[in-house]
Amino acid sequence: xxxxxGAIGLSVLTFLIAWATSLIQAPGLARRDQQDRSIxxxxxxPTGHVPSVAAPMLxxxxxxxxxxxxxxxxxxxxxxxxxxxxxxxxxxxFSLPWGTVLVTTFALSARLVLGxxxxxxxxxxxILLTMAASAWLKRWGLPAVIAFFAVIGxxxxxxxxxxxxxxxxxxxxxxxxxxxxxxxxxxxxxxxxGVDPTAMLAEFPRVMWEDGLHAIGAVADPMMIFALAxxxxxxxxxxxxxxxxx
Numbered sequence: 001x002x003x004x005x006g007a008i009g010l011s012v013l014t015f016l017i018a019w020a021t022s023l024i025q026a027p028g029l030a031r032r033d034q035q036d037r038s039i040x041x042x043x044x045x046p047t048g049h050v051p052s053v054a055a056p057m058l059x060x061x062x063x064x065x066x067x068x069x070x071x072x073x074x075x076x077x078x079x080x081x082x083x084x085x086x087x088x089x090x091x092x093x094f095s096l097p098w099g100t101v102l103v104t105t106f107a108l109s110a111r112l113v114l115g116x117x118x119x120x121x122x123x124x125x126x127i128l129l130t131m132a133a134s135a136w137l138k139r140w141g142l143p144a145v146i147a148f149f150a151v152i153g154x155x156x157x158x159x160x161x162x163x164x165x166x167x168x169x170x171x172x173x174x175x176x177x178x179x180x181x182x183x184x185x186x187x188x189x190x191x192x193x194g195v196d197p198t199a200m201l202a203e204f205p206r207v208m209w210e211d212g213l214h215a216i217g218a219v220a221d222p223m224m225i226f227a228l229a230x231x232x233x234x235x236x237x238x239x240x241x242x243x244x245x246x
Contacts, residue, residue, distance in 0.1 A: 014072030128234035
């Protein structure tokens with residue numbers, strides 16, 4: 001238990017902080033290459049505007065959170081070593097079922113990578129919409145998007161009884177959350193007192209596998225078609241703005 005608190009707890013916490021930070025800073029990516037003049041570097045490469053926009057975006061939204069998670073795994077092992085040594089002695093650290101622990105860590109890591117990719121796909125319309133708005137409207141882009149959802153969404157809901165905008169936002173965010181934990185794990189882990197922790201860990205890869213399959217199956221939803229179509233339109237607006245700005 002102490003080893004898990006250190007290894008898994010810190011790694012997941014580090015990942016969540018990094019991912020939240022990347023989402024908050026995503027709207028500014030649209031104008032960052034203009035502000036730091038990195039656009040001159042991208043234009044000097046034998047590539048078009050699409051790779052030069054997509055590469056920093058993918059690095060920011062995917063690679064940065066995953067790098068933070070990897071750092072959290074390493075740091076978590078050190079914290080786990082300190083906790084186990086303090087309360088149970090150094091010998092207890094070496095007597096841990098490392099084969100099971102490593103397999104469990106790999107299963108959690110694979111599930112988290114899958115969840116990050118799927119959650120980013122579900123949230124891509126909102127991410128790219130704020131980026132496109134920031135590219136065209138600059139500092140007024142994000143306030144304009146928030147005002148649109150708040151005003152138009154409430155008008156449609158209250159005056160016309162059509163909560164399409166509110167429901168769409170709710171479904172996108174809900175599906176993004178379920179990309180990590182679907183909540184549909186029959187025969188999942190049991191945390192009841194008296195359950196052998198080693199046996200519980202041995203079941204962890206199976207549970208992660210089943211949960212990942214549920215998350216992949218959730219992609220077969222008409223809402224994903226809408227999400228991809230809207231994302232493509234917003235990405236096209238980003239490319240158009242970059243071409244005009246270049």
